[in-house]
Amino acid sequence: MTKRLTILGAVLAGALTLTACDAIPGFGSGSSGPKLDIPDVHPGDISEAIMKDVTRLLASDEFEGRMPGSAGEEKTIALLTERFKAVGLKPGNGDSWVQEVPLVEITGKNYMPLTIAGKAGTQSLAFGKDWVGVTYREEAKTSLKDSELVFVGYGINAPEKGWNDYAGLDVKGKTVVILVNDPDWQNEELEGTFNGKAMTYYGRWTYKYEEAARQGAAGALIIHQTQPAAYGWNVVESSWTGPQAYAQRGPNAPPLTQMNGWVTEGAARSLLKAAGQDLDALTKAAQKKGFKAVPLGMSASTSFESTFRSFTSHNVIGILPGTEAPDEYVLHTAHWDHLGRCTPAPDGDDICNGAVDNATGTAALVALAEAHVKAGAPRRTLVFLAVTAEESGLLGATYYASNPVFPLAQTVGGVNMDALQMAGRARDVTAVGFGKSALDQFLEIALRADGRKVTPDPKPENGYYYRSDHFAFAKLGVPMLYVDGGQDLLEGGREAGEAVAADYTDKRYHGPKDEFNESWDWSGVMADLQLYYRLGRMMAISTSWPNWNDGDEFRAIRDASCKASEKGC
Structure with missing residues (x-):
């Protein structure tokens, strides 16, 4: 059962605008x-x-x-x-x-810690234990340096629902911090802007990375929480370390971030606290239409190397x-x-x-x-x-x-x-x-x-x-x-x-x-x-x-x- 999905993209978006024939x-x-x-x-x-x-x-x-x-x-x-x-x-x-x-197979190696720096000091997150990350780019070295962190709620841009977590926001060169699942995933019924408790594609981590790339972000970090993700950190760690296979990209392929990753809930709470924020309060705010992204006054840095194999x-x-x-x-x-x-x-x-x-x-x-x-x-x-x-x-x-x-x-x-x-x-x-x-x-x-x-x-x-x-x-x-x-x-x-x-x-x-x-x-x-x-x-x-x-x-x-x-x- 998959850990990663390819996004619907323009094929589905365009097809959904068609009028169904008789x-x-x-x-x-x-x-x-x-x-x-x-x-x-x-x-x-x-x-x-x-x-x-x-x-x-x-x-x-x-x-x-x-x-x-x-x-x-x-x-x-x-x-x-x-x-x-x-x-x-x-x-x-x-x-x-x-x-x-x-x-193409991309294998990351020689990971440096994910360093979060701000007015309250510096936190160092250990790869595997506190965070995991990969690049989808075929580049020998990935270096994210002093990339401003911005909390973007659920990271959703859904015009048909009147919902845009990126409204008025320029994230070029920045790293977005994102919640997993949909804003209404805790509803008991199947009613709500995003179908209530039934996850939509906007709730999948694949969509969130793709949207972050479309917005021009340098990095995207999803906060792992077991209940809305539907699996524990052990699944994330085992699935996001070691060789990663991707479809070979064509000449007109969509944009990519430098790095996509996850952070544990504990690490996220710690870095948000250092920024003067609270995860629960931010989550509650992000569940309401009209949510405005929150700059965290912190920056992220890390680097790692990658080897490639086309096959x-x-x-x-x-x-x-x-x-x-x-x-x-x-x-x-x-x-x-x-x-x-x-x-x-x-x-x-x-x-x-x-x-x-x-x-x-x-x-x-x-x-x-x-x-x-x-x-x-x-x-x-x-x-x-x-x-x-x-x-x-x-x-x-x-x-x-x-x-x-x-x-x-x-x-x-x-x-x-x-x-x-x-x-x-x-x-x-x-x-x-x-x-x-x-x-x-x-x-x-x-x-x-x-x-x-x-x-x-x-x-x-x-x-x-x-x-x-x-x-x-x-x-x-x-x-x-x-x-x-x-x-x-x-x-x-x-x-x-x-x-x-x-x-x-x-x-x-x-x-x-x-x-x-x-x-x-x-x-x-x-x-x-x-x-x-x-x-x-x-x-x-x-x-x-x-x-x-x-x-x-x-x-x-x-x-x-x-x-x-x-x-x-």
Whole structure:
């Protein structure tokens, strides 16, 4: 599951200004919209042995944490190609099993402390313990010297909401200090300028860095707080140290800051106190429209060096060609990559194996592919897409969506699988982004066949909809389902489900202890795979083209795409 997202940028901003065309025949509008062609599907013959075997291999130390561009990638690509071929898929990119993805790897080193100087004296923040930072620029040395600090609240510029934390402010050469999440994230309901407790894209740290760069800032520092960030400092430290992969930049790429980073809440409180400010009071003020940025009367300085490596990573693509409509496509996506070597555990283990995240989802591609091959090809083509560099910002998925092997207007929709939950059977599943598209109808019928129900995302404030590969396709109009494990476990109910999720987040997520466990209970995962199987096969047999619901942020994008297409939707 990703630590970094690529920003929507001009593509989404421009597309959202389009006027949605009239409803296209065959398109649905959610549960209350036109009735869709949703066929019955028998359970699939899904191999638990394959799930265990592929997960175990991908999560072994031999694969070194599956960092893109490493020997671990070479082994991963070889394994997936071998397994896709063995279960009966065909190469998905012409005669090739892979799509090349050009990336650059930047590794920071020789970090100096982040020094904060002001009238009250100087504070020295230790790298890793108190702050982390990276540069997105391909420069051998980054030097931030006496850069004025300005607190800019949530760092949001949203003209359509009448909100601009940078109003009247010139931050060129300065370092902005930013709060994570949205101004109304503490609301109990889904109502407010920024959708209340449901995080919008403005709440994601990726947006905040991009906006700071657009404003001309030299540096951007986000104050880490566990609750609004939805993860602890350990996740930030492990994810933001070591090699960082990015998409190679073109000649007209958007501006960049010199340095983007995070500071711990404790360090932020200390430096704000030295500036005569209080974090809680500033936060309260920043939550109100019309907030004015606060110069802190302090400056930041640090420096570090970087090395660079341009390389080609790979998406792996296998297909089961359709019988009647082979040029209409249904996606199954999962990311094969993880963090490679990372901050060591107390026992010295420094391999982030990524067993749950996301060897499980990658193995599911192989197991589902075999089940569909056994059942026979459906009318539409099934695409099994294992993408690279999700942990670096959905880079592989974004590259495919921008350079699709199969046209997006001819892509019916899809299902994304990320970090399958080892918690046993549940009475429900969690649907992140439920209520956005007519794919909800497929999900509800598939769940009914399994005797389960859907639970909408219980923590919309965490912004999970923007943190996995489905989002790269959704923002370009393709309806995608992101279905996670259930919360209401057969053994222990919701309390047990919450405990399992919290235990994984606190002890293993993005750390060296996300390792394969021979004693795992696979019953819940196998039940979820039956759901993914039904969803994929329903879409592949159906004659309907599900759309985003009226008023959804992606509806206009899909309608415009379909209007411009000579075939497909």
